[in-house]
Every structure is written in C-alpha cells, then in structure tokens.
Amino acid sequence: MAARLSVKQDYESLLDKYDTWLFDCDGVLWEGDRLIDGAIEVLQLLREKKKSVLFVTNNATKSRKSYKTKFDKLGVEAHVDEIFGSAFASAVYISSVLKLPKDKKVYVIGMSGIEEELKEEGISYIGGTDPADYTLEPFSLANFTPDPSVGAVLCGLDTAINYTKLSKAFQYLIRNPGCAFLATNEDSTYPAADGLLPGAGSISAPLRYAYAKDPISIGKPNGTMLECIKAKHDFDPKRTLMIGDRLNTDIQFGKNGGLDTLLVLTGITKEEEITGPNASPIIPDYVTKSLGDLRILKS
Numbered sequence: 001m002a003a004r005l006s007v008k009q010d011y012e013s014l015l016d017k018y019d020t021w022l023f024d025c026d027g028v029l030w031e032g033d034r035l036i037d038g039a040i041e042v043l044q045l046l047r048e049k050k051k052s053v054l055f056v057t058n059n060a061t062k063s064r065k066s067y068k069t070k071f072d073k074l075g076v077e078a079h080v081d082e083i084f085g086s087a088f089a090s091a092v093y094i095s096s097v098l099k100l101p102k103d104k105k106v107y108v109i110g111m112s113g114i115e116e117e118l119k120e121e122g123i124s125y126i127g128g129t130d131p132a133d134y135t136l137e138p139f140s141l142a143n144f145t146p147d148p149s150v151g152a153v154l155c156g157l158d159t160a161i162n163y164t165k166l167s168k169a170f171q172y173l174i175r176n177p178g179c180a181f182l183a184t185n186e187d188s189t190y191p192a193a194d195g196l197l198p199g200a201g202s203i204s205a206p207l208r209y210a211y212a213k214d215p216i217s218i219g220k221p222n223g224t225m226l227e228c229i230k231a232k233h234d235f236d237p238k239r240t241l242m243i244g245d246r247l248n249t250d251i252q253f254g255k256n257g258g259l260d261t262l263l264v265l266t267g268i269t270k271e272e273e274i275t276g277p278n279a280s281p282i283i284p285d286y287v288t289k290s291l292g293d294l295r296i297l298k299s
C-alpha cells in the first residue's frame with residue numbers, strides 16, 4: 001500500500017532519502033498555463049537543499065527550449081539541460097537507436113515541439129505544422145504524391161489533427177514495410193487548465209487501429225526517457241524520487257527504472273483509482289494531495 005504523507009516528519013524523511021527529484025509537469029507543476037499552488041516555493045526549497053531537480057514530461061507540443069520559455073514566464077527556475085520532453089527523447093531515439101539514415105525523413109503528426117527537436121538533432125521531416133496539411137478538404141489518394149524518403153512516422157499530440165494527416169501517415173506505413181511507427185507518448189488524456197482533453201495516445205489511436213499495429217512509444221513509462229536523462233545526469237536510482245500525477249505513465253516509469261515514486265492528486269489520477277475495489281495495480285510508494293503540500297517543510 002502507498003504511504004500517505006501528512007505530517008512534517010513524513011516530508012522531512014523524503015528530503016533525507018532522495019537527492020534527485022524528477023518532476024512530471026502537466027498535472028504536477030501546472031495545468032495548462034496555471035501553476036499548481038506552492039510549486040514555485042517547493043522547487044526553490046529543494047534547490048536550497050542542494051537537491052538535483054529534473055523535469056520529465058510526456059508533452060511533446062514543446063521543445064526543451066520552448067519549455068524553458070514557459071518556465072521563465074511562470075517564474076519557475078529551470079535550465080534547458082534539466083528538461084526532458086518526449087519530443088526530445090523521440091528525436092534522440094530516431095538518431096541514436098533507429099539510426100535513421102541522413103537521407104531519410106520523418107512524417108510528423110504533431111506540433112512545433114517535435115519539429116524543433118528533430119531539427120536540433122539534424123533529422124529531416126515533413127508534415128507537422130506544414131500549412132499544406134492543415135486542410136479539411138477530403139483527402140484524395142489520386143492527388144497524393146508520397147515522398148519516397150519517408151522512413152518513419154512519428155505521432156504526438158496534435159491539436160490540429162485531421163483526416164489528411166492521418167491518411168498520409170497511414171499511406172507511409174502501409175506502402176513501406178520498413179517505415180518505423182513511433183509515438184512520442186500514449187497518454188489517453190491531457191489535463192488542461194479547465195478540465196481533461198484527449199491526449200497524444202488518442203491522436204495515434206485511429207492510426208494504430210487502421211494499421212493494426214502498435215507504435216513504439218518513446219515517453220514514460222518506457223525506458224528511452226530515462227536513458228536520455230542518464231546520458232546527461234549522474235544519479236543514484238536508489239536516491240531518486242519520481243513525482244507524477246498519472247499511474248500508467250509516471251509511476252510505472254519510476255517503477256520500471258527502479259526509482260521510488262510519489263503520486264500527487266492534482267492531475268489525472270483520482271482517489272478512487274488508488275483506494276477501494278477498483279484501485280489500480282500500479283501502486284506508488286507515496287501519495288500526497290499536491291506538490292504544494294511540501295511547503296510544510298518551510299514552517
């Protein structure tokens with residue numbers, strides 16, 4: 001059973017036990033552009049205590065650089081090399097694991113975050129935010145000239161998803177058996193400021209249904225993200241805490257990587273998913289209502 005944190009001593013023992021603190025973003029630090037109450041103070045406190053603070057988000061709509069801008073705007077101290085997004089991890093995967101040849105391209109369903117990270121990694125792409133794909137006109141196969149250099153389809157959260165993008169991605173997959181099918185992440189939902197919206201997994205769902213194959217998913221809970229972090233930061237997994245709001249991504253990610261986990265209830269996971277007859281089998285080590293609860297350490 002997860003330990004419920006409530007009194008100051010509980011939080012003090014976390015401070016003693018963990019040197020590296022990995023933070024999920026949506027639902028932990030913020031909902032959309034609204035900060036979770038107390039998040040700034042808690043992060044400041046951890047830095048004052050010389051803890052290493054890293055941000056690990058499945059949200060691929062932004063690159064690390066754009067996240068830095070968001071952190072700055074919200075008044076939260078963060079540095080680009082502390083930020084790990086699934087757009088970045090996907091670009092690293094394509095170049096280092098898939099080793100997509102330089103003359104090949106990626107067809108992107110997704111937004112500028114993916115494009116910026118692909119560019120940064122020297123990977124060519126088409127689709128994405130290309131205005132030619134922003135159309136509600138019926139898709140015509142007769143008028144479609146596929147780019148023969150497409151060697152991978154990468155699908156992330158795309159708030160302008162349409163039938164043309166899905167059809168092009170599908171064509172690339174079925175025409176070329178060697179074409180890799182990748183997803184930045186598979187979150188079914190996304191915690192926006194005013195409620196839940198479909199997440200990146202809901203964008204790739206029509207494609208995986210049509211293609212009858214699952215994509216390789218890069219983000220949490222899969223290990224690629226942790227590999228990216230390990231490549232840049234030295235940390236002892238036994239003294240590292242993963243803090244998240246979603247059981248099947250954040251908490252499972254921590255478990256897969258041998259990290260302890262803290263669940264907050266300010267995002268996706270609700271109380272009934274961790275207690276009672278319908279509780280999930282994914283059990284975090286600790287639960288607290290909100291990251292802001294750690295402010296008790298200042299009193």
Ligand SMILES: C[C@H](OP(=O)(O)O)C(=O)O
Pocket residue numbers: 024025026027056057058059060157185187189190191199200
């Ligand atoms: C919600 C999730 O972002 P995270 O919670 O990992 O920051 C996502 O955008 O799919």
Ligand SMILES: [Mg+2]
Pocket residue numbers: 024025026027028244245246267
């Ligand atoms: Mg989250």
